[in-house]
Amino acid sequence: MSCDWQELTLADIAESKGGLVDGPFGSNLPASCYVEDGVPVIRGSNLTVGLERFKSEDFVYVSSETLKLIKRSECLPNDIVFTKKGTLGQTGLVPSDSRYERYLLSSNQMRLRVNTNLADPEYVYYYVSSKASVEKIKRDSEFTGVPKINLDYLKKFPIIVPKLTVQKKISKILSGFDYKISVNHQINQTLESMAxxxxxxxxxxxxxxxxxxxxxxxxxxxxxxxxxxxxxxxxxxxxxxxxxxxxxxxxxxxxxxxxxxxxxxxxxxxxxxxxxxxRIKKVNEILELAYGKPLKEDVRLPGNIPVYGSNGQIGWHNEKLVDGPGIVVGRKGNPGTVTWVHTHFYPIDTTFYAMPKGPVKSLYYLLYTLKKQKLPLLAADSAVPGLNRNMVYMNKMIVPQRxxxxxxxIQLTKIYQKIQVNKEQSEVLAAIRDISLPKLLSGELPVDAAEVVGGDL
Structure with missing residues (x-):
């Protein structure tokens, strides 16, 4: 590491006044404060473990008057948000291009406002969201025996900081990868809307x-x-x-x-x-919802087969359970979710996977028909937590001509092939970014060399 790099803490680079704050006490933000529209509240569902930056969806809102009463917990663009209990290691960078000018922290979050004379908010976000930082947060939390962190912990959290000009160059390189990944994601959303x-x-x-x-x-x-x-x-x-x-x-x-x-x-x-x-047919005449199989994280082996749980992909393995493409349906955890998988895959025991039978062989038709069945609502009506496939089988669906x-x-295969190409490209970009990130943040990879790679995006 160059002598120009300093070992500081988050408190050192925070704004001197209100740079590090936590969310309001729960009693100051009860559910009765929520309104239909207004100031969005940042919750854990808006944060991620990793580098997805921020999820600008699934907000609840409070009025401007409520925000004034707990203004200390206000969030502004380029603030960095941390979870203090729940899914530890979650972070978010409040977007600067959002339609909202201000936000409110929920009770379980904390916020860092960076002194921009000392540090670049994007650089700091990449640092605290890196794999090493997330693992440190989880490790330190386990060491204390309490599954949470607090504001004092965050103030003392270490960060390695180069000159501000170098920070901004590093941010530009890493955000270049993120921008291309984001563009691919937007294109895929458009393609999915077309389908x-x-x-x-x-x-x-x-x-x-x-x-x-x-x-x-x-x-x-x-x-x-x-x-x-x-x-x-x-x-x-x-x-x-x-x-x-x-x-x-x-x-x-x-x-x-x-x-x-x-x-x-x-x-x-x-x-x-x-x-x-x-024609009209019962679902059990058209498909079978087969059970996934247990595959705990500690027995998975390195490979390129995606492992799916009820909320989407949760890891990788070296052996498939099902030939792709296919459809995964959440059974427990997030029952009723319907997910398309383009490749061979391994669905675990919290899921079903769809096996066509009878007159309908089109997986794409079954995908959208299952989504139209509103399976999460069916699961919510069940006396037993989870999705009962026998209840799904009782539903009926339209069967068009073959x-x-x-x-x-044919139409949807063309669309989903484009989606898969974009997804695979994004996975490659994310892999390059994730390999480069710790080397850039430690000074091991010179910024000038990384700029050459980033310039080819």
Whole structure:
């Protein structure tokens, strides 16, 4: 480590007045203080263990008047938030580009406001969120025998600090990785919204079928009826379809083939009107929810097989339990959550995994149909904690024609392949960032050398 680097504490780099504070006493922030909208309250659910920065969702709110009464616990952009009990090691960097100008700490959080003449908030965030810092917090908490930390502990927490210019360079390098990961995440959210929109249009709102019915009622011939469905499926007007036919005839033919598969009439069912020829089946006629298997963390071996619990991926292993792609459904812990897995995977015993049977082979259709079943609510209604698969089996679902499901699979396979490419790229970027981070924070990796790598992003 260079002689220009100093070993300080968080108290040394905090603002002299109100730089390190904790949340209000619980009695000063009861649930009765919450309002529908106002000043967002930062809770543990807005923080992460690692480098996700901040989750700007799942807020509860208090009024401006409530904030004034406990203003000491106010948070501003670029403040760093720590959990003092609960999931220790969680941190968050309050975003500077948020629509909120101020926040309030919840009772279980603490806040650091950095003196920007001494330290860069991003640099400090990366330091306290690093694997070494998180492990130290957990280790120190276990040593005390109390699963929590306090403000005094945070004040004494050590941090290695180079010159401010070097801090900012390090922050810029690491945030470059985070920015690209964030962009990939946003792209994937858009792609997932597109997939959801196709499912809703075809299988919930029946828009292609209704467009055909309207065209028939308007006296259109067979070609006009098909074109009406093509317009709904593609989002293109007649003039745009003509242009598509002239410039991309193969694409036009594929679109026409898709449109022709949808019926031009509805039929009565227990769900109300559904497209003619489609059926209603019980869930147990369409899929099996198979049990995952136990796989404790201490018996997992290094590998590239993702391990899934009820709240998503929880680790890695060297052996698969299920061939991918597949669907994981939370059984205990977070019952009813539905997660798509692109690769081979290992679902543990707090989950089910879906196995198609009967007339529906499309995993993508089953994915969105299961999400539409509102399984978390079904689990909440159960007398026994968790999701009972027999209750799921009693639900019913619409079964479209096989040819339409095959085309739906083709459409969504293209979308989910793009999602997976972005996800894998983000995993590589995160791995490079995580390898570089401790070396940058210790001075082992020269900033100039890291800037060359970061410049290629």
């Amino acid at each position: 959801q929109a196709i499912f809703k249009s075809w299988f919930v709102d029946f828009e292609p079928v209704k467009a055909k019915i309207a065209a028939v009622e308007a006296g259109e011939d067979a070609e006009g009826v098909t074109r009406a469905a093509m317009s709904v499926i593609s989002g293109k007007a007649d003039e745009e379809l003509d242009q598509l036919q002239a410039e991309q005839p193969e694409h036009y033919t594929q679109l026409k083939t898709t449109a022709e598969l949808f019926p031009a009439a509805m039929q009565d069912s227990e769900f109300g009107e559904i497209p003619e020829g489609w 040819d339409i499901l095959d085309l739906f699979d």
